[in-house]
Amino acid sequence: ASFNRPNxxxxxxxxxxxxxxxxxxxxxxxNESGIVYCQSRKTAESVAARLTADGVKxxxxxxxxxxxxxxxxxxxxxxxxxxxxxxxxxFGMGINKPNVRFVVHYDLPKNIEGYYQETGRAGRDGxxxxxxxxxxxxxxxxxxxxxxxKTDAQEQxxxxxxxxxxxxxxxxxxxxxxALLEYFGETFPESNCGGCDNCLSPRETWDGTxxxxxxxxxxxxxxxxxxxxxxxxxxxxxxxxxxxEKVRKWRHDKLSTYGIGxxxxxxxxxxxxxxxxxxxxxxxxxxxxxxxxxxPAGRAALSQRKTVAxxxxxxxPELQHYIIFSDVSLRQMxxxxxxxxxxxxxxxxxxxxxxQEFGAVFLAEIAAHLQTNxxxxxxxxxxxxxxxxxxxxxxxxARETLRRFQDGQSVGQIARERGLVSGTIYSHLAESIExxxxxxxxxxxxxxxxxxxxxxxxxxxxxxLGAVRERLGGRYDYGVLRIVRAAKQAxxx
Numbered sequence: 001a002s003f004n005r006p007n008x009x010x011x012x013x014x015x016x017x018x019x020x021x022x023x024x025x026x027x028x029x030x031n032e033s034g035i036v037y038c039q040s041r042k043t044a045e046s047v048a049a050r051l052t053a054d055g056v057k058x059x060x061x062x063x064x065x066x067x068x069x070x071x072x073x074x075x076x077x078x079x080x081x082x083x084x085x086x087x088x089x090x091f092g093m094g095i096n097k098p099n100v101r102f103v104v105h106y107d108l109p110k111n112i113e114g115y116y117q118e119t120g121r122a123g124r125d126g127x128x129x130x131x132x133x134x135x136x137x138x139x140x141x142x143x144x145x146x147x148x149x150k151t152d153a154q155e156q157x158x159x160x161x162x163x164x165x166x167x168x169x170x171x172x173x174x175x176x177x178x179a180l181l182e183y184f185g186e187t188f189p190e191s192n193c194g195g196c197d198n199c200l201s202p203r204e205t206w207d208g209t210x211x212x213x214x215x216x217x218x219x220x221x222x223x224x225x226x227x228x229x230x231x232x233x234x235x236x237x238x239x240x241x242x243x244x245e246k247v248r249k250w251r252h253d254k255l256s257t258y259g260i261g262x263x264x265x266x267x268x269x270x271x272x273x274x275x276x277x278x279x280x281x282x283x284x285x286x287x288x289x290x291x292x293x294x295x296p297a298g299r300a301a302l303s304q305r306k307t308v309a310x311x312x313x314x315x316x317p318e319l320q321h322y323i324i325f326s327d328v329s330l331r332q333m334x335x336x337x338x339x340x341x342x343x344x345x346x347x348x349x350x351x352x353x354x355x356q357e358f359g360a361v362f363l364a365e366i367a368a369h370l371q372t373n374x375x376x377x378x379x380x381x382x383x384x385x386x387x388x389x390x391x392x393x394x395x396x397x398a399r400e401t402l403r404r405f406q407d408g409q410s411v412g413q414i415a416r417e418r419g420l421v422s423g424t425i426y427s428h429l430a431e432s433i434e435x436x437x438x439x440x441x442x443x444x445x446x447x448x449x450x451x452x453x454x455x456x457x458x459x460x461x462x463x464x465l466g467a468v469r470e471r472l473g474g475r476y477d478y479g480v481l482r483i484v485r486a487a488k489q490a491x492x493x
Contacts, residue, residue: 016136029101029130034101035103036087072419076420081420111165178191211310344363465478
């Protein structure tokens, strides 16, 4: 049988803000079930809690859970009571749901085999499925650290080789389906599969001849000076002019290539170097030192100054606007035209973190707009009067939760008797508030606690509960925060 899964689409995105990227990806598929694979149990728990708090019913699934809890979460997933399962990488293979429409790899898998098996959870009914891998150099560093903790040299060598293969797959500019099939000894007959990001939207290339010459020359000069090869990171430290003990020890700060690559960041040099390895100009060993050396092709390219075309790295997908600022915040910006950080900080939902991260970008856009457009004047209530929207209807499951809550049952009691997780119960109650039901928040927290939470919502906005919980020091459950948010939004209406 062929390893080809023609109904699956494979994509890789630069990992920048993984939770926000994952949330945006899932929200774009509102009626679909999926699996998010994470490296650690802690991450799986955290992502599941944040998704649930942000309106996506999710549950964790990993080996550290009681078998009963794990089985219950799987059953909820199979019954579509939970839309997303957050499972640990190399676990969760017991999940067998035919209509899984997407798989997100929140962290980098250890090897191609695991990645192939885990993406294979999607589209088992033969209908289309999407597979998204979030990739960053930071994940490669983490995996390398885990490998170095192994005591068996042979295990280390194999793990490094598998990691190099996984990184190669994540960074190739050519057909991903073809690369997967080639790994398993199968040839894909077409040059364009029509079912991966590289085939659907081929990446641009750039003239990397000068960068390649600098890197190849640096590797050559290090070998010439020392008589032996050193690691990739050391070569990059020399290129970028780093003042480290190791550079000084080997007198590599005296090399002609020392500091000639300052126009690129260390991360950019990592990407350039890995592509030169993929293109066959450089070889990296699989032992614990992972030294780099020029191949015959690399030496020829260096001496002949061969033109080298490099591929632009994959970009992080754009985040939906509401992931960054709520509509309320954007409307205030459009009305008040803040021109400096002090004015921008007064916008609803702009806390210190968002001011630092997005302030300069938004202020520049506003200033550019004002250069070509007159400042408009608005009536006091021109942006404040909301358009009437129909209240959402409660589903049968949420109505049953509301009935039990109104009968005096606690969240924990309802969850136990209904075989659901507490996060789902909180979601049902928040939906009830959104549908117009009035719930007494004193059941969940004291008046001063409610005021504290509402104050942070006023500062940070309603867009992401994760940011609110972080500002509150993690002292409140996501479920409680969602209840308060629903009540405050209902009050504002």
